[in-house]
Amino acid sequence: MTSHPILKPPHIAPQTMRLEEPGTDLREELPEALALNGMGSFLWDLDSDKFLLDAGAMSVFDFAPGEYDDRTDTLSQHMVPEEVEGLKELVADAIAHRDNYGAYFRVICKDGSIRWTHTQGHIQRDVTGRPLRIVGIVRDASPELEHLTQQATLEKDRERQTDVVQATTSVLSQALTIQDVVDALTSADLLDSIGAVSIALYLVENDRLRIVGSCGMAPELIEGTSVTRLDTPLPPNHVVCTETPLFINREETEKRFPMLVPYCKSKDCTAAAVLPLIAQAQTIGAIAIVYEGRSEFSPEERNLLLALGATTAQSFQRAVLYDEEHAMAVGLQQAMLPANIPDVAGASIAVRYRPARNGHQIGGDWYDVVPLPTGRVGLVVGDVQGHDVHASAVMGQLRIALRAYAAEGHPPSTVMARASAFLHDLDTDRFATCIYADFDPVTGRTQFVRAGHHGPLVRHADGRCSRPYVHGGLPLGLPQYSSNTPYPPTSLQIGPEETLLLCTDGLVEFHGMDIDEGVHQIESILCGGPNDKDELAEHIVATIESRQGQEDDVALLLVGLTGARHPEERRHWSCLVTNTDPKAPAQARQMLRSTLTHWGLGTMCDAAVTAANELIANAVMHTEGDAMLTARLLRLNGDCSQEQLKIEVQDSSSTLPHRRTPTETSAGSRGLLIVEQLSQEWGAEPLGAGKRIWFKLPIAA
Structure with missing residues (x-):
């Protein structure tokens, strides 16, 4: 139905129905009753085309007494022209196919106003079926349609209010932090939906009211x-x-709150709704919504705004609790991580940790950078199973244990094996994944061991990324059933312009995404990131958070060579030889040979390793404790062209060795003799607890 102009009820001359004496036939008063209710009857003789109206019908068509001449043309002149033909077609169709019809049409009153009218007719026929005349009624339909229009308007308002509440509730249900709630409520979409021009949000903090967000x-x-x-x-x-909502116009605002007069004059605001935010019987803040072009609020609008205020209060309370729990969780997790990362000459290192956005749920992700006695550095990234306080506590213990093993100078395989045994012996059912790298900051030579963890990523100088293969072992804390090395090492060379990335699974595993797709995504981010390691680390975590959100904890470590060399670099190396590990002497010899080769002393490796082996064997056989093997480069009189290699073995026994001359049948006593023959000089010196035996080899210019 098309919209209509202002409706006007029919003009009916005031009449007073006569109250007849008892016994009078009341049926005689029915036509007058119809007229008083804006109704009338008509009779249309089809043969003569006479269209007769009673007094009530004439009032509906706005005819004065004696003005109507019973002609259909005259009647049509009082109707909206474009509706006349449609009404004729409706009547013709009814004559041809049925006996009744009904329709709405508009009447043009004498003052130019439009009146909606409804007609209903019945077709009377003769015995042959030929139509003779139409009898029916017409009535003023303005009140009816006005009511329907009002109901439709109210229904639209209710639908709009429902949509606003549902949309706001949907957005706020996804908001976790206070900032999330502020962003949702200060969006332009929300202001448009409620017809406001500005909004401000307040929270109570220590007997103060602070604005936490606003728009407009x-x-x-x-x-x-x-x-x-x-x-x-x-x-x-x-x-x-x-604790009472305030619906106030501009005049009331200026009168009751004089402080706002200067601000009101600079704006066209005419009304405001200021609502308390009450959650669990406690007022936590307020919300102020400002409007233009209105001075009051209807009951429906007030109900809508009150519902919005209640939803906002619940969301703010949830967000405040989330932020507090999240801050506590992050603080606990950060306390378990290294307080600072040491500066490493020749290397640039950057680390990042980001907790998952899960309230108080914290994980066991960690990173560590361990200076090694060899002059190298140990790089660690790991993840303890679970997301709770227990996982974080286990992580802290495991990190410290692994750091201690690495600092003692054990080779990477031994460090990982001992860390696994330590976790297995803890009173916990948790396991952990980890990757450990023994990194040389001068040459870039790196030895990896991996325990159920993701392998490293390398960004090369040409901008491409690769995933080098690293031998893996079982996660830490699980029983080792193999007699072979549980964590075999893998060597890798890092070039001067290359970047090494170690990370936990929170950076590559996402809900609904294949892990290979996640790794490809990180490779793309790594390749397109800045060269500065700290900027690159921030770029990676920020990009992932903007794309997928923070579904899980993230720990990452980036390292690259800088080319800067310390003047005393590579002049000291140490390795712990454990008394209880039968493979420890062989591993120490291997690491000593590798270190001397890196120092450019490959031609003297055989002599040095052979002599050192004799001292190691002596310490292992004749003492009950561990031994420390150390290699040093010594300058003679500060002259770089004159250097000596000094190798020491320190043990816990205070008994000094004596050189013996073996007989032909002696099974031993040749160790120091071999040292004497291979070295330039050797000696032994007591310590506060134990002794140190050493020998020196000259280095050719």
Whole structure:
């Protein structure tokens, strides 16, 4: 049905129905009753085309007495022209196919106003079926349609209010932090949906009311009222103290709150709704919504705004609790991580840790950088199973244990095996994954061991990324059933312009995404990132959070060579030889040979390793403790062209060795003799607890 102009009820001359004496036939008063209710009857003789109207029908068509001449043409002149033909077609169709019809049409009154009218007719026929005449009624339909229009308008308003509440509830249900709630409520979409021009959000903090977000408010107002006492005479403070919503127009605002007069004059705001945010019987803040072009609020609008305020209060309370729990979780996790990362000459290292956005749920992800006695550095990234306080506590213990094993100078395989045994012996059912790298900051030579963890990624100088293969073992804390090395090492050379990335699975595993797709995504981010390691680390975590969100904890470590060399670099190396590990002497010999080769002393490796082996064997056989093997480069009189290699073995026994001359049948006593023959000089010196035996070899210019 098309929209219509202002409706006007039919004009009916005031009449008073006669109250007849008892016994009078009341049926005679029925035509007058119809007229009083805006109705009338008609008779249309089809043969003569006479269209007769009674008094009530003439009033509906706005005819004065004696004005109507019973002609259909005259009747058509009082109807909207474009509706006449449609009504004729409707009547013709009814004559041809049925006996009744009904229709709405519009009547043009004498004053030019439009009146909606409804007609209903019945076709009378003769015995042959030929139509003779039509009898029916017409009535003023304006009140009926006005009511329907009002109901439709109200229904649209209700639908709009329902849509606003549902949309706001949907957005706020996904908000976790206070900032998430602020962003949702200060969006332009929300302002448009409720017809407002500005909004401000307030939270109570230590007897103060602080603005936590706004949109459309005057900057000077936000600046002047950013933090106020609760008793300050301002609308938000008033509703917080009284716990009563405030619907106020501009005049009332200026009268009751004079502090706002300067701000009101600079804006065209005419009304505001200021609502307290009450959650669990506690007022936690307020919300102020400002409008233009209105001075009051209908009951429906007030109900809508009150519902919005209640939803906002619940969301803010949930967000405040989330932020507090999240801060506590992050603080606990950060306390378990290294307080700082040591500076490593020749290398640039950057680390990042990001907790998952799961309230108090914290994980066991960690990183560590361990200076090694060899002059190298140990790089660690790991993840303890689970997301709770227990996982974080286990992580802290495991990190410290692994750091201690690495600092003692054990080879990577031994460090990982001992860490696994340590976790297995803890009173916990958790396991952990880990990757450990023994990194040389001068040459870039790196030895990896991996325990159920993702392998490393390398960004090369040409911008491409690769995933080098690293032998793996079982996660830490699981029983080792193989007699072979449980964590076999893998060597890799890192070039001067290359970047090594170690990370936990939170950076590559996402809900609904294949892990290979996640790794490809990280490779793309790594290749397109900046060269500075710290900037690159921030770029990686920020990009992942913007794309997938923070579904899980993330720990990452980036390292690359800088080319800078310390003047005393590579002049000291140490390795712990454990008494209880039968493979320890062989591993120590291997590491010593590798170190001397890196120092450019490959031609003297055989002599040095052979002599050192004799001292190691002596310490292992004749003492009950561990031994420390150390290699040093010594300058003679500060001259770089004259250097000596000094190798020491320190043990816990205070008994000094004596050189013996073996007989032909002696099974031993040749160790020091071999050392004497291979070295330039040797010696032994007591310590506070134990002794140190050493020998020196000259280095050719």
